[in-house]
């Protein structure tokens with residue numbers, strides 16, 4: 432059985448934020464949610480999140496059936512934090528400790544540790560050019576692990592060591608419970624240090640395994656907004672490179688941000704400064720021009736989005752043209768070959784096949800048939816101050832410029848409205 436313990440009680444003072452540190456988003460998702468997803472990828476039977484600062488907010492953000500929360504009222508150290516969760520772990524299980532502010536660690540890096548942890552305690556370490564602030568991994572003359580010494584407790588010679596503790600370790604829950612009961616807070620910070628369990632294990636005659644993480648960005652923690660921005664860039668670069676290798680044409684891999692999930696067909700082109708949020712699906716041959724925001728939307732094959740358009744909660748058919756400067760709000764549904772031009776806003780409306788609103792219009796709560804034309808300055812007056820009403824236009828309707836359609840109103844197929852009508 433695998434129990435994963437995620438430490439997320441710290442305040443994160445250096446973020447200078449009212450939001451608890453672990454809730455700051457990375458690629459559109461709270462940091463701690465990335466860590467919880469990694470635990471799921473590993474097949475965790477239970478995930479324990481130790482909360483303290485902003486506990487209620489953290490619970491609210493990541494509550495799920497497979498997640499248990501344990502409150503650490505006072506932050507007395509990483510060892511003390513783990514002690515809050517251990518009584519709820521089955522003793523013979525492997526317990527893996529992760530930090531809520533180390534969001535890019537991949538399950539594939541952690542999986543080998545779980546095998547080892549059945550036999551001996553194991554620590555994940557890495558080598559840094561600048562190890563300042565980290566706990567140093569000290570080894571004996573034979574090269575075997577001897578202890579972790581925190582930066583603040585280290586001598587100048589020890590500080591010269593570049594191999595550091597990433598904070599991740601695994602052992603059986605029973606072992607951790609036993610060893611933690613022996614850890615004291617007799618150190619520079621007056622805290623119960625989790626890595627001290629490894630010293631106790633070694634003194635009890637066990638050997639401690641050290642696994643090295645090859646890629647330092649995976650084990651990097653976030654203490655301030657500078658580090659968060661660095662990890663955001665790392666993650667975005669990974670995503671852009673993955674899209675390029677799947678065959679998506681990006682104008683510049685450094686100028687696209689995917690804060691959610693992007694699913695693309697063949698021969699999709701995405702120009703610079705495009706932001707994707709939530710779940711976005713782009714069909715074959717979709718072209719997204721510069722400076723567009725796409726959120727929770729699906730665009731059919733061959734559709735083109737011109738610059739500066741904002742598409743949110745929309746379903747768009749094939750071969751549509753949107754923008755420049757269009758705004759599709761939630762509930763917008765465009766049938767094939769529809770055209771929504773500059774400074775046109777749609778909301779909760781269906782636009783039939785081949786219909787057009789090319790300039791300066793508001794189409795809210797409307798059902799527009801096929802082949803209709805909505806002139807510049809047309810507005811659906813969908814709200815009477817109390818209720819919203821629908822506007823229904825049939826097929827091949829022509830609405831002249833500067834018309835106000837006061838809902839509820841229906842214009843049958845083939846209807847003609849002269850410019851400036853109400």
Ligand code: UD1
Pocket residue numbers: 438439440441442481483503505506507508509510511512530531532564565566567579581595596597598623624625626652
């Ligand atoms: C810790 C390690 C250090 C390692 C470094 C890697 C200890 C004593 N030191 O140091 O060896 O090199 O991480 O980043 O473990 N937390 C709680 N409750 C507490 C204290 C901390 O939940 O009482 C959480 C924090 O929210 C954070 C994590 O544990 O997510 C690490 O705590 P932090 O104080 O940042 O430890 P470091 O000093 O960075």
Ligand code: CA
Pocket residue numbers: 652654
């Ligand atoms: Ca830290």
